[in-house]
Structure formats: structure tokens, C-alpha cells
């Protein structure tokens with residue numbers, strides 16, 4: 001199978017145009033993802049992205065994203081920027097702005113072109129989901145989960161939960177460099193409060209328009225960046241009164257600009273998407 005390797009701030013993906021593969025209707029993509037994402041025995045990636053035809057008229061294209069552990073998340077922010085750039089550059093979609101069918105609903109990325117050069121991708125990520133059941137998070141039905149005390153490994157941490165289609169759990173820290181990413185990350189990911197598991201973000205607020213964030217991703221572990229996590233970070237930080245609606249989220253792999261727009265309640269994410277190499281996967 002032909003593939004392309006891309007990344008958004010070091011959050012890396014293998015993309016396969018399933019429409020041009022003879023065996024595109026195969027039903028073992030989860031197993032392919034586990035093999036191809038392996039950093040020792042495969043290509044190495046934080047996820048496998050499939051390019052598929054739209055199911056509904058009016059939409060341009062559809063995707064699937066699969067985590068390295070074979071689970072299928074609803075959305076991926078860095079991945080959708082790579083996907084949009086690739087399908088636009090390859091002429092699979094002819095317009096810079098496109099309607100993409102995802103498990104989180106229709107997502108609208110726009111490839112940004114200046115003087116004939118692609119300079120980035122801005123994505124309308126839709127509305128954040130804040131109700132407890134929408135995260136989803138166990139416990140009595142109710143409104144947003146903001147700074148809720150949760151016991152993990154015998155200690156109390158305060159969590160804020162936001163869904164961008166996929167679940168995120170924010171934990172504020174004073175110093176990002178000493179955040180317990182690899183200790184608390186996996187424990188929170190599988191905490192019984194999150195029936196579909198969760199991505200875990202450690203956040204240091206530096207100013208109302210600049211935060212540092214490090215992520216432990218559901219189904220992938222620590223990654224250099226997480227686009228949906230950056231969106232959730234700004235939404236959660238606004239709910240906590242810690243930032244304004246427009247802020248830079250700096251990740252291990254670099255910065256994303258995130259705006260939670262008041263006029264339409266949508267979250268907009270702007271950042272890079274880079275092609276690294278192409279290859280052929282032999283099974």
C-alpha cells in the first residue's frame with residue numbers, strides 16, 4: 001500500500017488513500033494501524049489516517065483515524081490539518097475549504113495559501129461539548145466539569161473536562177517541566193470516571209493569552225502535540241477564568257493558535273501540517 005508520512009508539530013501520522021487501494025474495503029484497518037504505527041517494526045506514527053469518499057451529498061470527503069493501540073477516536077486536530085493539506089495538494093478535494101465527515105460530525109478545515117504557498121491550516125473544530133454525559137464522564141448528570149476533585153493513586157487532583165468530539169481531562173500545574181505526565185497520565189486515561197477513557201492534558205497558564213501544555217494521549221501515550229487537546233485547553237481555561245478566548249497553546253512540538261469564538265461558539269485551531277516522506281507498506 002502506498003502511504004505518506006506527515007506531522008503537525010511532531011504529532012505524526014501515516015496517511016493512506018483508501019480510495020486508490022484495491023483492497024480498500026478491508027475490515028482490519030485497526031490491525032494495520034497497530035503494525036504501521038509501531039516505531040520499531042513499522043513506519044512509526046501516532047495514528048493511521050484513512051482517506052475515504054464522503055457518504056452524504058454536500059460533504060467533500062470522509063476520514064477515519066486509528067490510534068496506535070487500534071482504538072478509533074472521534075477526532076484528531078493535528079491529523080485533520082495533515083489530511084486537509086494532503087487531499088488539497090493531491091487534488092482529491094479541489095477547494096481550500098472542505099467539509100470532512102468524521103466520527104465527531106462535520107469538521108471544516110481551510111488550507112491557508114499565500115503567494116501560492118501553503119502556510120498552514122485553520123480548522124473550524126465545531127462546538128465544544130461540556131455536559132458531563134457528553135464527555136463522557138461518570139457521575140450525576142449535570143453541567144460542565146470544572147475543577148472537580150478526583151482521587152487518583154491516593155492523591156486528589158482537580159480536573160476540568162471538555163469534549164472536542166473526543167474526551168479531554170485538564171489538570172493545572174504550576175511548572176510544566178515537573179508535570180507528572182508519565183505517572184498520572186496513564187492513570188487518568190483509564191480512570192473509572194471516564195468510561196471511554198480520556199486524553200490527559202497538563203496545563204501551565206503563563207498569561208491570559210499564553211499557556212504551556214503537555215499531553216498524554218488516549219491510545220497513544222505521550223505525544224509532542226495534540227490539536228483537540230489544545231482546543232480543550234483554551235475552552236477549559238476560559239471556563240476556569242484563566243485565559244481569554246484567543247490564546248497560544250505551546251506544546252512540546254511547538255505552538256497552536258486557538259480561538260473559542262463567542263459569535264458562533266465554535267473553536268478554531270490554526271497550525272502547520274508538514275509532509276515528510278512517501279513510501280510503500282509491504283504486508
Ligand SMILES: N[C@@H](CCC[C@H](N)C(=O)O)C(=O)O
Nearest residue numbers: 073076077078166226227228
Ligand atoms: N493527536 C490528536 C488526538 C488523537 C486522538 C486521541 N489519541 C484520542 O484517542 O482521542 C490531536 O491532535 O487532536
